[in-house]
Amino acid sequence: MGMAETALTTLSDYIPIVHRRRVLVTALFCALCAILGLPLVTQGGxxxxxxxxxxxxxxxxxxxxxxxxxxxxxxxxxxxxxxxxxxxxxxxxxxxxxxxxxxxxxxxxxxxxxxxxxxxxxxxxxxxxxxxxxxxxxxxxxxxxxxxxxxxxxxxxxxxxxxxxxxxxxxxxxxxxxxxxxxxxxxxxxxxxxxxxxxxxxxxxxxx
Known part of the structure; x- marks a missing residue:
């Protein structure tokens, strides 16, 4: 959560639309991280x-x-x-x-x-x-x-x-x-x- 908050705060500081759509961007960011982490939960993950x-x-x-x-x-x-x-x-x-x-x-x-x-x-x-x-x-x-x-x-x-x-x-x-x-x-x-x-x-x- 700390790393996600750091990345989202950095994006919101430089991209105004991220700050205005913080909830949506946070949900999309967490979903992307979950998808990228799927290989780690496979048999060889x-x-x-x-x-x-x-x-x-x-x-x-x-x-x-x-x-x-x-x-x-x-x-x-x-x-x-x-x-x-x-x-x-x-x-x-x-x-x-x-x-x-x-x-x-x-x-x-x-x-x-x-x-x-x-x-x-x-x-x-x-x-x-x-x-x-x-x-x-x-x-x-x-x-x-x-x-x-x-x-x-x-x-x-x-x-x-x-x-x-x-x-x-x-x-x-x-x-x-x-x-x-x-x-x-x-x-x-x-x-x-x-x-x-x-x-x-x-x-x-x-x-x-």
Missing amino acids: VYVFQLVDWFFGTFTVIIIGITECVVLAWVYGADKFGDDIQMMIGRRPPLFMKLLWCFVTPAFLVILLVATLLQYQPPTYGDYYYGLGGNVFGWFVATVSFVPIPVVAVYQLYHARGTLLQRLRQTTRPGEKWGPADVNQRRLYQKELLRRQPRSGCYDIVCR
């Missing part, structure tokens, strides 16, 4: 499920988690994210949450990724070995869901203007449309941004 879970449930999830922690806490800024949470729910997250975002969680995920790579074994299911074709398909599944992240990052960096450093600054800062969907709330949010320090992230915790 457990072998496909094991192969997908072997790669996607380990490497891809960990790498995406590390990327999310770095972008959220270090690129966007843990303090900025805390301000956004305060705007939405009325209170700031405690300090230990920042420590988790900035240090504990990414460090744990990196250690977990290294340990997973060092202990990697070709996929098996009982006495069945998938062979070269299964390994190739598994690595394809593992990378296809993560590759769009660096691809889009390089695309945005390529189409930005200025020197490489200026492009990095442009592509790692919120755009003009970043903020609440309501126009009045967005104006208040943008005014609040002007009063913030230009940089506010995990290094503030280290320097304090």
Whole structure:
């Protein structure tokens, strides 16, 4: 449900008709996912499920988690994210949450990724070995869901203007449309941004 909600929210943010027809789109999306999942409930579906879970449930999830922690806490800024949470729910997250975002969680995920790579074994299911074709398909599944992240990052960096450093600054800062969907709330949010320090992230915790 969490993955479905993430995908539907992304679509509704970029496609207005999805937001207006949210119930219908949600039903169609869930029906499509159910149809795509039918091969997994066939007699040989457990072998496909094991192969997908072997790669996607380990490497891809960990790498995406590390990327999310770095972008959220270090690129966007843990303090900025805390301000956004305060705007939405009325209170700031405690300090230990920042420590988790900035240090504990990414460090744990990196250690977990290294340990997973060092202990990697070709996929098996009982006495069945998938062979070269299964390994190739598994690595394809593992990378296809993560590759769009660096691809889009390089695309945005390529189409930005200025020197490489200026492009990095442009592509790692919120755009003009970043903020609440309501126009009045967005104006208040943008005014609040002007009063913030230009940089506010995990290094503030280290320097304090």
